[in-house]
Amino acid sequence: MQSRRLYGSRKIYHSLIKQGIDVSEKTVARIMKQLGLKSRTVKKYKATTNSKHPMPVHENHLSQQFSAEAPGEVWMTDITYIPTDEGWLYLASVMDLYTRQIVGFQMGSRMTKKLVLSSLERAYQTHRPVGEVLHHSDRGSQYAAHEYQEKLAEYGMKGSMSRKGNCYDNACIESFHSILKKELVYLDTYVHTLPDLYG
Template sequence: MHTVRLIQEEGKTVAQVAREMGLHENTLYRWLAEFKADGAQAFPGSGQLKPDDKAMRDLQKRIRDLEEENEVLKKGHALLRQRPALIYAYIHEHRSKRCVTKLCSWLGVSRSGYYEWTTREESEQSLKRKELDKHIRQAFVDSRELYGSPKIHQKLKQQGVMVSEKTVGRRMREMGLRSRTVKKYKATTNSKHNLPVAENVLNQNFTAEKPNQVWMADITYVPTDEGWLYLASVEDLCTRKIAGFHMDERMTKELCLKALDQAYRLQMPEEGVLHHSDRGSQYASAKYQERLQNYKITGSMSRKGNCYDNACIESFHSVLKKELIYLNKFKTRAEAKAKIFEYITCFYNGKRIHSSIGYLTPNQYERTFQKMA
């Protein structure tokens, strides 16, 4: 047999041959045992078997069993290190397609243990685990399948479900729940211009004591089949709320102005807001700076080539892309606009929790200040 010859004649290890052949190691060990027990002539290709031989038929049946065993072991490999109850559940799920006796043998559990498990009354611990799994799955679905175990743990904590983050992570792995975010990044704005730039007043002090004290502004891009769609956003540093945003097919100062106007109209801030952006020509333009003066807003700009000076708003755009843009293919700009509008207004501001504000949503955190006022 070719695989046996690789091990015996060429000196390769079982693990190495298993990787090359796409087999489970346990299957190879069984094949070696069969080879030693029956001798080399018991395998096809030895020239000593006749088509009608009973030995040939027995051998073909044994090979089919071994191939079937390998398929099961490859699929259930992770179960071999888990609790017997999980192995029993796997056997129960596949009992209509496979022989129960074989499944029990391959996965290293007794047949009597399996049948006892099928008639056993469900334990209180098992019922509690199912209830926890239900809460975890619901929180995961509510997050649009975007949260990992830390945020799922915080959501359960807010709901009064007391469980450790480690347990949440383990249950999510066993249920196959994994965040579907995708990581990519690309810079967009053009800072190569001769327009005057503001001093870096913020200086990476990413803290604010109350809403409408510091606003962060930036532009990002969204690919569609019709071409680029550009998004300008204004974020409140205190609440992490997207206070204003606007989208257009061109990256102009009007794009940024409309986002700023929306933020000012909706938030109605008092005088003295600090507005921080990069050195992009849109923000450095005379018209944009004039609008800041009219609103009595102080301008601040990042240092040249320093992406960390505007990290908070760039972080939002990164999250937007990981949680929405890279998970969808937009045919038109209108389709992208609708999805982004819904994501920002409904999900990001209204439902998505943030670790930096005590695992509250931006709207919830903003309301805490309104109550105090």
């Protein structure tokens, strides 16, 4: 199949509608069930956030307003994990809310402030945004760390953090990470070859 068995009934339904085929999502789901067709994506979980720390946190200035008027206006950040044969790798990403592109990222063997700092520095050095950037993250200790907050101040960025326990406040980049893993990472086995540069 062209979808490589990545699509569930909802994605197939939307694909058919775009092709001008008039069908309901329930019909697609019923036919897929009759034919024994289902997405081969799987769900895995590993916690990546420790919000129980004594460091100060920012207010949620983004407040689920997932839109921007220009590139470099709002950056969203998050950490996710990549399972390999030799253990976990961690991916820290920076997304531009206007373009929905990943403008900076870094991978490492440990989930540390150095990892997220490297991701932020890559994004800034590559794109050099003009004017104040609203920087949104969760309340994880990596993002609340003094060194990270100093770097935001150096770059002229305004901090914003999700409310405690509310994953929807950072939905755009969490959705990207979810799709990345379901449609790519979980379908193959990867070998851990990265040196521990960001521990």
